[in-house]
Amino acid sequence: MYRSIILSVLLCSNVLAHEMTPTYPKWKVSYIEGVESTTMEMFNRRSDVEWYEIGIFDEEWKPVPFVTSYKILNLKYLSHVKFKVYINSSYVDEAEYICSTSKLRGDSMMVSSKICSRFK
Amino acid sequence: MKKLITVGLILGLTGCSLFSSKVQAENIDITGTVQSRCIINTDTVGAYGNPNAYTLNTTAADGGQKPIVRVDVSLANSYYAQVSYPTSFSSSPSLGDTVAWTGAVTAVQTSSSDMSGYQAASTVAGSMRQYALTVAGTTWFDISSAATYGGGQQKPFPGGSYKAVVLAECIAQ
Numbered sequence: 001m002y003r004s005i006i007l008s009v010l011l012c013s014n015v016l017a018h019e020m021t022p023t024y025p026k027w028k029v030s031y032i033e034g035v036e037s038t039t040m041e042m043f044n045r046r047s048d049v050e051w052y053e054i055g056i057f058d059e060e061w062k063p064v065p066f067v068t069s070y071k072i073l074n075l076k077y078l079s080h081v082k083f084k085v086y087i088n089s090s091y092v093d094e095a096e097y098i099c100s101t102s103k104l105r106g107d108s109m110m111v112s113s114k115i116c117s118r119f120k
Numbered sequence: 121m122k123k124l125i126t127v128g129l130i131l132g133l134t135g136c137s138l139f140s141s142k143v144q145a146e147n148i149d150i151t152g153t154v155q156s157r158c159i160i161n162t163d164t165v166g167a168y169g170n171p172n173a174y175t176l177n178t179t180a181a182d183g184g185q186k187p188i189v190r191v192d193v194s195l196a197n198s199y200y201a202q203v204s205y206p207t208s209f210s211s212s213p214s215l216g217d218t219v220a221w222t223g224a225v226t227a228v229q230t231s232s233s234d235m236s237g238y239q240a241a242s243t244v245a246g247s248m249r250q251y252a253l254t255v256a257g258t259t260w261f262d263i264s265s266a267a268t269y270g271g272g273q274q275k276p277f278p279g280g281s282y283k284a285v286v287l288a289e290c291i292a293q
Contacts, residue, residue, distance in 0.1 A: 016162040023156040023198055023292050046162065097291070104210075104285060111187055111286045113160040118292035 017045035018052075018113040020100045024120050027092050037086045040117070042100055044075040048110070051075070051103040056087065057116075059096045066091070072103065095119050156195035158253075158290035163260065164188035166286065168267075173276035177266040186262045188228075189288040193253045200291045204248040205265045206284035213280035220272070223265040225249040231257040252293070261288070 020042045030037040042052065052073045056064045067086040075081050087095060099116040168176040169183025178184040191201045205223025209215075225248075227238045234255045242251045253259065263286050269277045 016165075017159050018161075019157060019159045021155060021157045023158070023195070048162075048165075110210075110283065111160075111162040111165070111189055111288055113162070114287065114289040115158055115160060116289065116291045 016048055016111075017043075018049070018100070018102055018115060019043040019045070020115040020117060023117050025098065025117050027087065027095075027119065030086060032086070034089050035086050036089055036092055037084050038098075038119075039082055039084050040098065040100075041080065041082045042073070042075060043080050044077060046102065046113070047077045049102040049104065049113075050077070052100045053103055054083070054085070055099050055101070056085070056095050057097045057099065058094045061097075064091050064095045066095070073100075092119075156198050157193070158199045158201075158292075159192040160288050160290055161190040161192065162187070162288075163190045166263065166265070168265075168282060168284075170277075174269045174274045175266065176277065176282060178264050179266075186264050187286050189261045189263065189286070190258060191253070191261070191288070191290060192258045193290075194256055196256045197252075197254055198293055199253045200289075200293060201251045201253055201259065201261070202248055202287075202289040202291060203251075203261050203263060204246075204287040204289075205263050206286060207247050208284070209267075209282050210285045211281070211283040213278040213282075215269070215278065217269060217273075217275055218271040220268045221247075221266070222268075223247060223263065225261055225263050227251060227259050228262045229260040231259070235259060248287075 020040060025038045025040060027036040027038050052075055054068055054071050056066045058064050068083055073081060097116040097118055099114055101114040102112050104110045104112055164187055166178050166187030167185040168178060170176055171182040178186045189203060193199050203225045205225060207221045230236060232255055235257060238251050238259060242249050269275050
Protein backbone atom coordinates (compact mmCIF):
# COMPACT_ATOMS: atom_id res chain seq x y z
CA MET A 1 0.00 0.00 0.00
CA TYR A 2 2.83 2.36 1.03
CA ARG A 3 4.74 1.65 -2.21
CA SER A 4 1.67 2.15 -4.39
CA ILE A 5 1.07 5.52 -2.74
CA ILE A 6 4.67 6.52 -3.43
CA LEU A 7 4.37 5.33 -7.03
CA SER A 8 1.20 7.33 -7.63
CA VAL A 9 2.80 10.41 -6.12
CA LEU A 10 5.80 9.95 -8.42
CA LEU A 11 3.59 9.53 -11.46
CA CYS A 12 1.69 12.69 -10.67
CA SER A 13 4.69 14.86 -9.86
CA ASN A 14 6.51 16.97 -12.43
CA VAL A 15 9.82 15.13 -12.68
CA LEU A 16 12.93 15.76 -14.74
CA ALA A 17 14.37 12.35 -15.51
CA HIS A 18 17.17 10.82 -17.53
CA GLU A 19 17.18 7.12 -18.37
CA MET A 20 19.45 4.79 -20.35
CA THR A 21 19.18 1.03 -20.92
CA PRO A 22 20.34 -1.73 -20.93
CA THR A 23 22.34 -1.79 -17.72
CA TYR A 24 24.63 -4.53 -19.01
CA PRO A 25 24.99 -4.24 -22.81
CA LYS A 26 26.83 -6.87 -24.87
CA TRP A 27 29.02 -6.38 -27.92
CA LYS A 28 27.85 -8.15 -31.08
CA VAL A 29 29.70 -8.81 -34.31
CA SER A 30 28.69 -6.12 -36.81
CA TYR A 31 28.46 -6.38 -40.60
CA ILE A 32 31.91 -4.74 -40.82
CA GLU A 33 34.85 -7.06 -40.28
CA GLY A 34 36.86 -6.25 -37.16
CA VAL A 35 34.12 -4.01 -35.75
CA GLU A 36 31.62 -4.87 -33.03
CA SER A 37 28.48 -3.00 -32.11
CA THR A 38 25.89 -2.61 -29.39
CA THR A 39 22.53 -0.87 -29.25
CA MET A 40 21.56 1.49 -26.44
CA GLU A 41 18.27 3.21 -25.71
CA MET A 42 17.65 6.53 -24.01
CA PHE A 43 14.58 8.34 -22.77
CA ASN A 44 14.59 12.04 -21.96
CA ARG A 45 12.09 13.21 -19.37
CA ARG A 46 14.17 16.28 -18.54
CA SER A 47 12.44 19.32 -19.98
CA ASP A 48 15.54 21.37 -19.12
CA VAL A 49 17.92 19.21 -21.21
CA GLU A 50 17.95 18.47 -24.95
CA TRP A 51 21.49 17.26 -25.50
CA TYR A 52 23.32 14.22 -24.14
CA GLU A 53 26.96 13.27 -24.67
CA ILE A 54 27.89 9.63 -25.19
CA GLY A 55 31.23 8.26 -24.00
CA ILE A 56 32.95 4.91 -23.58
CA PHE A 57 35.51 4.44 -20.83
CA ASP A 58 37.87 1.79 -19.53
CA GLU A 59 38.09 0.55 -15.96
CA GLU A 60 40.09 3.62 -14.92
CA TRP A 61 37.65 6.01 -16.63
CA LYS A 62 40.01 6.77 -19.51
CA PRO A 63 38.20 7.36 -22.83
CA VAL A 64 38.08 4.46 -25.31
CA PRO A 65 37.73 5.24 -29.05
CA PHE A 66 34.35 4.42 -30.58
CA VAL A 67 32.05 5.52 -33.37
CA THR A 68 28.39 6.45 -33.29
CA SER A 69 26.16 8.60 -35.48
CA TYR A 70 26.22 11.51 -33.04
CA LYS A 71 28.46 11.66 -29.97
CA ILE A 72 26.25 14.47 -28.74
CA LEU A 73 22.63 13.39 -29.19
CA ASN A 74 19.76 15.79 -29.59
CA LEU A 75 16.96 14.22 -27.62
CA LYS A 76 13.75 16.20 -27.31
CA TYR A 77 11.72 16.22 -24.12
CA LEU A 78 9.73 12.95 -23.73
CA SER A 79 11.55 11.34 -26.67
CA HIS A 80 13.04 7.87 -26.96
CA VAL A 81 16.09 7.15 -29.07
CA LYS A 82 17.87 3.91 -29.98
CA PHE A 83 21.43 4.35 -31.11
CA LYS A 84 24.17 1.99 -32.24
CA VAL A 85 27.73 2.26 -31.02
CA TYR A 86 30.60 0.71 -32.97
CA ILE A 87 33.99 -0.22 -31.59
CA ASN A 88 37.12 -1.76 -33.06
CA SER A 89 37.33 -5.40 -31.90
CA SER A 90 40.74 -4.71 -30.40
CA TYR A 91 39.14 -2.30 -27.87
CA VAL A 92 36.31 -4.59 -26.79
CA ASP A 93 38.15 -5.90 -23.74
CA GLU A 94 39.16 -2.38 -22.68
CA ALA A 95 35.65 -0.94 -22.87
CA GLU A 96 34.11 -1.13 -19.41
CA TYR A 97 31.47 1.62 -19.26
CA ILE A 98 29.22 3.42 -21.72
CA CYS A 99 27.85 6.67 -20.34
CA SER A 100 25.39 9.37 -21.30
CA THR A 101 25.83 12.79 -19.69
CA SER A 102 23.36 15.66 -19.85
CA LYS A 103 24.61 18.89 -21.41
CA LEU A 104 23.28 21.84 -19.48
CA ARG A 105 22.04 25.24 -20.45
CA GLY A 106 20.34 27.62 -18.05
CA ASP A 107 20.77 30.23 -15.41
CA SER A 108 19.88 28.61 -12.11
CA MET A 109 21.74 25.97 -10.09
CA MET A 110 21.53 22.88 -12.26
CA VAL A 111 21.79 19.13 -11.82
CA SER A 112 23.94 17.32 -14.36
CA SER A 113 22.92 13.68 -14.72
CA LYS A 114 25.15 10.86 -15.88
CA ILE A 115 24.15 7.21 -16.36
CA CYS A 116 26.74 4.54 -17.07
CA SER A 117 26.00 1.02 -18.21
CA ARG A 118 28.67 -1.63 -17.84
CA PHE A 119 30.06 -4.21 -20.24
CA LYS A 120 30.47 -7.43 -18.26
CA MET B 121 -37.28 -14.24 -54.73
CA LYS B 122 -33.87 -15.55 -55.83
CA LYS B 123 -32.72 -11.97 -56.36
CA LEU B 124 -33.83 -11.07 -52.84
CA ILE B 125 -31.90 -14.03 -51.35
CA THR B 126 -28.78 -13.11 -53.39
CA VAL B 127 -28.93 -9.46 -52.29
CA GLY B 128 -29.45 -10.61 -48.69
CA LEU B 129 -26.41 -12.91 -48.88
CA ILE B 130 -24.24 -10.16 -50.36
CA LEU B 131 -25.29 -7.68 -47.68
CA GLY B 132 -24.74 -10.29 -44.97
CA LEU B 133 -21.26 -11.18 -46.19
CA THR B 134 -20.31 -7.50 -46.55
CA GLY B 135 -21.51 -6.86 -43.01
CA CYS B 136 -19.48 -9.80 -41.70
CA SER B 137 -16.35 -8.65 -43.47
CA LEU B 138 -16.80 -5.10 -42.14
CA PHE B 139 -17.33 -6.48 -38.64
CA SER B 140 -14.31 -8.75 -38.82
CA SER B 141 -12.09 -5.95 -40.14
CA LYS B 142 -13.25 -3.80 -37.24
CA VAL B 143 -12.28 -6.54 -34.78
CA GLN B 144 -8.84 -6.86 -36.41
CA ALA B 145 -8.29 -3.11 -36.16
CA GLU B 146 -8.88 -3.26 -32.42
CA ASN B 147 -6.21 -5.93 -31.88
CA ILE B 148 -3.24 -3.60 -31.59
CA ASP B 149 -0.41 -4.85 -29.44
CA ILE B 150 1.30 -2.73 -26.85
CA THR B 151 4.64 -4.19 -25.92
CA GLY B 152 6.89 -3.35 -23.04
CA THR B 153 10.00 -4.66 -21.36
CA VAL B 154 10.78 -4.68 -17.69
CA GLN B 155 14.51 -4.61 -17.21
CA SER B 156 17.16 -3.40 -14.86
CA ARG B 157 17.49 0.34 -15.07
CA CYS B 158 18.43 3.49 -13.21
CA ILE B 159 16.59 6.76 -13.58
CA ILE B 160 17.98 10.07 -12.32
CA ASN B 161 15.30 12.62 -11.52
CA THR B 162 15.69 16.26 -10.54
CA ASP B 163 12.83 16.77 -8.11
CA THR B 164 13.90 20.25 -6.98
CA VAL B 165 16.23 22.61 -8.78
CA GLY B 166 18.50 24.41 -6.34
CA ALA B 167 19.11 28.10 -5.79
CA TYR B 168 21.66 30.12 -3.85
CA GLY B 169 20.58 32.63 -1.24
CA ASN B 170 22.82 35.60 -0.53
CA PRO B 171 22.59 36.21 3.25
CA ASN B 172 25.54 38.58 3.23
CA ALA B 173 27.84 40.11 0.66
CA TYR B 174 30.45 37.38 0.77
CA THR B 175 28.35 34.18 1.03
CA LEU B 176 26.15 32.18 -1.31
CA ASN B 177 24.28 29.35 0.39
CA THR B 178 21.53 26.86 -0.53
CA THR B 179 20.05 26.64 2.98
CA ALA B 180 16.48 27.89 3.34
CA ALA B 181 17.46 30.05 6.32
CA ASP B 182 19.78 31.99 3.99
CA GLY B 183 17.11 32.35 1.31
CA GLY B 184 18.36 29.48 -0.83
CA GLN B 185 16.91 26.17 -1.92
CA LYS B 186 18.67 22.81 -1.73
CA PRO B 187 18.46 20.76 -4.94
CA ILE B 188 16.83 17.35 -4.47
CA VAL B 189 17.80 14.46 -6.73
CA ARG B 190 15.81 11.25 -6.83
CA VAL B 191 17.32 7.99 -8.05
CA ASP B 192 15.07 5.05 -8.98
CA VAL B 193 16.54 1.59 -9.50
CA SER B 194 14.52 -1.43 -10.54
CA LEU B 195 17.03 -4.13 -9.60
CA ALA B 196 18.97 -4.56 -6.35
CA ASN B 197 22.77 -4.49 -6.35
CA SER B 198 23.08 -3.28 -9.93
CA TYR B 199 24.02 0.43 -9.54
CA TYR B 200 26.04 2.88 -7.46
CA ALA B 201 24.63 6.36 -7.03
CA GLN B 202 27.31 9.06 -6.93
CA VAL B 203 26.30 12.61 -6.07
CA SER B 204 28.75 15.54 -5.97
CA TYR B 205 28.27 19.05 -4.64
CA PRO B 206 29.82 21.89 -6.69
CA THR B 207 33.39 23.06 -6.16
CA SER B 208 33.39 25.82 -8.77
CA PHE B 209 30.98 28.09 -10.58
CA SER B 210 30.04 27.01 -14.09
CA SER B 211 29.32 30.66 -14.85
CA SER B 212 29.90 33.80 -12.82
CA PRO B 213 31.24 37.33 -13.13
CA SER B 214 35.01 37.64 -13.22
CA LEU B 215 36.38 36.69 -9.79
CA GLY B 216 39.78 38.04 -8.75
CA ASP B 217 39.92 36.35 -5.35
CA THR B 218 39.52 32.78 -4.07
CA VAL B 219 36.23 31.08 -3.32
CA ALA B 220 36.01 28.60 -0.44
CA TRP B 221 33.51 25.81 -1.11
CA THR B 222 31.73 23.60 1.38
CA GLY B 223 28.88 21.18 0.85
CA ALA B 224 27.25 17.91 1.79
CA VAL B 225 25.18 15.17 0.20
CA THR B 226 22.58 13.37 2.30
CA ALA B 227 20.17 10.52 1.54
CA VAL B 228 17.13 12.14 3.12
CA GLN B 229 14.35 9.72 2.18
CA THR B 230 13.95 6.20 0.86
CA SER B 231 10.98 4.20 -0.45
CA SER B 232 11.74 1.27 1.84
CA SER B 233 13.00 0.94 5.39
CA ASP B 234 15.50 -1.64 4.04
CA MET B 235 17.42 1.33 2.59
CA SER B 236 17.74 3.19 5.87
CA GLY B 237 21.43 2.28 6.16
CA TYR B 238 22.43 3.95 2.88
CA GLN B 239 23.82 7.13 4.43
CA ALA B 240 25.87 5.28 7.06
CA ALA B 241 27.25 2.85 4.47
CA SER B 242 28.12 5.56 1.93
CA THR B 243 31.70 6.56 1.17
CA VAL B 244 33.17 10.00 0.45
CA ALA B 245 35.83 11.00 -2.06
CA GLY B 246 36.35 14.77 -2.13
CA SER B 247 33.03 16.41 -2.99
CA MET B 248 31.48 13.13 -4.16
CA ARG B 249 29.51 10.70 -1.99
CA GLN B 250 28.92 7.18 -3.28
CA TYR B 251 26.00 4.97 -2.29
CA ALA B 252 25.69 1.25 -3.13
CA LEU B 253 22.05 0.79 -4.09
CA THR B 254 21.50 -2.64 -2.58
CA VAL B 255 17.69 -2.55 -2.68
CA ALA B 256 15.34 -1.89 -5.61
CA GLY B 257 13.45 1.33 -5.02
CA THR B 258 13.77 5.09 -4.74
CA THR B 259 16.22 7.25 -2.84
CA TRP B 260 16.07 11.02 -2.45
CA PHE B 261 19.30 12.96 -2.00
CA ASP B 262 19.56 16.57 -0.96
CA ILE B 263 22.65 18.58 -1.67
CA SER B 264 23.80 21.57 0.30
CA SER B 265 26.37 23.98 -1.05
CA ALA B 266 28.00 27.15 0.21
CA ALA B 267 30.56 29.46 -1.35
CA THR B 268 32.47 32.13 0.57
CA TYR B 269 34.47 34.78 -1.22
CA GLY B 270 37.71 36.49 -0.32
CA GLY B 271 39.95 33.76 1.10
CA GLY B 272 38.72 34.28 4.67
CA GLN B 273 38.75 38.08 4.40
CA GLN B 274 35.01 38.32 3.75
CA LYS B 275 35.22 40.24 0.49
CA PRO B 276 31.92 40.92 -1.27
CA PHE B 277 31.06 38.85 -4.33
CA PRO B 278 30.95 40.98 -7.51
CA GLY B 279 27.38 41.65 -8.61
CA GLY B 280 25.98 39.34 -11.27
CA SER B 281 24.59 35.90 -11.91
CA TYR B 282 26.23 32.80 -10.44
CA LYS B 283 25.65 29.24 -11.58
CA ALA B 284 26.99 25.97 -10.18
CA VAL B 285 26.32 22.37 -11.14
CA VAL B 286 25.49 19.35 -9.00
CA LEU B 287 26.55 16.06 -10.59
CA ALA B 288 24.30 13.01 -10.07
CA GLU B 289 25.58 9.73 -11.49
CA CYS B 290 24.30 6.18 -11.74
CA ILE B 291 27.13 3.74 -12.38
CA ALA B 292 26.40 0.09 -13.13
CA GLN B 293 28.11 -2.25 -10.66
